[in-house]
Amino acid sequence: MCTTFGICGRQERQVSSRLPLVIVGNGGAAAEAVLALRASGYRGEIHLFSENNHAPYNPTLGPYFVGGTLELEKVFPFGNKTSFYQGNGVATHLGEKVIELDPSAQTLVTSQGRSFAFERVLVASGAQPTLPPVRGLREALAANAAGEAGGQGRRVFTLRSLADALALREAVEEVLAVPRPQPRAAVVGASLAGVKVADVFCELGFRVLLVERESQLLPLCAHPECASALEKHLLEQGYELYLGAFLEAVSTDESGRVALTFGPPQAATVNVDLVVICTGSRPNLDFLVPGSVETDVGILVDKHLRSTHPALYAAGDVAQGLNLLSGRREIIALWSSARYQGRVVGRNLAGRSSLYGGGIPHNITRVGxxxxxxxxxxxxxxxxxxxxxxxxxxxxxxxxxxxxxxxxxxxxxxxxxxxxxxxxxxxxxxxxxxxxxxxxxx
Ligand SMILES: Cc1cc2nc3c(=O)[nH]c(=O)nc-3n(C[C@H](O)[C@H](O)[C@H](O)COP(=O)(O)OP(=O)(O)OC[C@H]3O[C@@H](n4cnc5c(N)ncnc54)[C@H](O)[C@@H]3O)c2cc1C
Missing domain, CATH: 3.30.390.30 (FAD/NAD-linked reductase, C-terminal dimerisation domain)
Structure with missing residues (x-):
């Protein structure tokens, strides 16, 4: 027999009457789905699997926490305790990453080797940073994760998860604690996230080098006319801009300083105290059994945010829904969009018919x-x-x-x-x- 937690072998699962609903992920999309499920009268079991151990976190606020303008508890929009889940009758499996999910077999396998059966699943696993092919970059990031040499290796970062934000803030404090002429930080990728992070460094008193492979700032969302006004402004603010730049290599010396080596046109090596890589993100969907649902960049979803497999729904940065302007299915990686999609899926999983009307990209940020x-x-x-x-x-x-x-x-x-x-x-x-x-x- 299946246990009430749905942990069972495949054959046993088939004799059970009603299996739990599963949510993979622990961000804005997942939390909104939980609220919508319960608000819509869903009374069945909900099990949530998350690779991290904390309450749902808003990555948008990570840069402000790093900059010290936002307290830690403010980055948890649903409260900083996992009591949010208990209060909504959700059984949590925190720190238990899903490593394989098969919607046809209605089972998943976790990083702890457990197999779990479900009736339907919401995949709300968000995205992870993409890394440019730069020599030494992966090693420098791995040194962060290992916390090598008493923090000496902790100088190159990505900024997505709460763990990233906590580690970066610690490194910022370490760098600022050492008396020296103005410290220097590089942000690689002049994306919206990149310019935000650059602004945080500038406010903290760092000399900022902003690096972009394309020939302008904010290549995905700024018209060249606007981008050139922004570039002029940042130069006036004392930023260094490397546009059209080709970062070839990253290496860290014993003192913890990072050398960035650029190919032409800059053809230079620049030494900095900290580096943050903001070169985009890709959806977390490696755990899906190949061919089990249709994917492109993310999971393709319909107007109910259901995938090509009827047991699997997707929401947030992992879901490819309608962009109203292009008429194509695209990922619109926005906090508001993730929450909206989570609500739609929650209602649908509760048996109501809720439609996702599509979205458009939009953002507002400080640049200098x-x-x-x-x-x-x-x-x-x-x-x-x-x-x-x-x-x-x-x-x-x-x-x-x-x-x-x-x-x-x-x-x-x-x-x-x-x-x-x-x-x-x-x-x-x-x-x-x-x-x-x-x-x-x-
Ligand atoms: C620096 C930065 C700045 C941003 N600025 C803005 C902004 O100004 N405005 C805006 O609208 N948006 C912004 N965003 C984007 C916004 O944060 C995301 O669109 C939104 O958080 C997506 O929510 P989500 O729930 O889909 O994913 P996430 O918040 O990424 O949550 C996914 C969760 O799934 C978990 N997970 C992943 N894989 C697994 C697995 N295999 N098993 C179990 N759990 C797993 C993760 O640990 C995570 O908790 C920014 C993002 C960043 C990183």
């Missing part, structure tokens, strides 16, 4: 002393309008006379209204483009 916002798509357009008023700038992009993307610089008060406008237009556009959601398995 400027506020920068981006809404929609900044690459696929046939007309551009640029308005400048003092330090404020607005770039609007149109495709077939429709607004498809906006950059705002220092004039972000209307971002909410503009986002709704682009969203509405995008929804209309999606309709006109006859973008229809497939319902897998319908």
């Amino acid at each position: 002393k400027l506020v920068f916002a981006s809404i929609g798509c900044m690459c696929d357009y046939d007309e551009i309008a640029v308005d400048k008023k003092g330090a404020a700038e607005e770039v609007r992009l149109y495709r077939e006379r429709r607004l498809v993307g906006i950059n705002l610089l220092n004039s972000c008060l209307e971002i909410g209204i503009l986002k709704q406008a682009v969203l509405k237009l995008a929804a209309g556009l999606a309709k006109e483009m006859r973008v229809t959601w497939t319902t897998f398995g319908a």
Whole structure:
């Protein structure tokens, strides 16, 4: 017989009546799914597996915690205790990573070698940093993980998990504790996360080197017109910018300083005290049995956020749902989107019919002393309008006379209204483009 926890062999599982619902992951998507399940009257067993041991954490806030402007407890939007799960009747398996999941067999295997049977599963396992192919980088990051030489090796970081944020903050404190002329930090990847981290270092008093492989800042969300204004501003703030840069190698010396070696055009070696790699992320889905669900970059989902396998739903950074502007299934890696998708899946798993209406990329962040916002798509357009008023700038992009993307610089008060406008237009556009959601398995 299966135990009440659903741990059993495959044949035993088939004789059980109702198996638990499983959630893989412990972020915003997972937590919202739990709330929606219970709010929708779901009374069955829920088991949650997470590779980490803490309460659901908001990675968006990691840079502010590192910078000391946010207390640790503020990075846990659902409370910093796992009592959130107990309060919602969830059996947690924290520190137990899922290493294999087969939706057809309705079983998963964990890092502790346990096999677990389930009826349906929500995969909300988020994403992990991608690493550029740079000589010595993996070794430098592994030294962090091992905490080698009493912290001496802890100088190169990624910033995604809470563990990353805690380790980076410790390293920042170590570097700042040593009297020296201005310490120096490099951020590799001038992505939205990268410019945020760079800003944190700048505020902490570091001299900042911002490195980007493309020829401009924020290549995925800033129009070149806006990017060049931002670049000028950062140079005025004392940043060093390496754009179009090819980082060849990373090495750490005995004193803990890191040497970054660049190929042409910079063709230079730069020594810094800390390095953070912000070169993007990729979904955590290696544990899925190959071919068990359709995947592209992430797990392809339909309007109910169900995958091509009826027992498996996906939400958050691991799910590839509808981008209303492109009409394609794409990952929109946003905290608000992860929570929204988690709610939709929670309701669907509780037996209600809840639809995900699709989304558009949007973000607002500080770049140096400027506020920068981006809404929609900044690459696929046939007309551009640029308005400048003092330090404020607005770039609007149109495709077939429709607004498809906006950059705002220092004039972000209307971002909410503009986002709704682009969203509405995008929804209309999606309709006109006859973008229809497939319902897998319908
Ligand atoms: C530095 C940074 C800045 C950001 N800034 C913004 C911003 O300004 N605005 C914005 O909207 N978004 C921002 N984001 C993105 C946002 O944080 C994510 O889109 C959001 O957190 C995704 O939530 P999620 O629940 O899908 O995944 P996550 O928050 O990544 O949670 C996934 C969870 O699954 C667990 N897990 C992974 N694999 C397994 C496994 N095999 N078994 C068990 N558990 C597993 C992980 O440990 C983690 O707890 C930022 C992200 C970063 C890193």
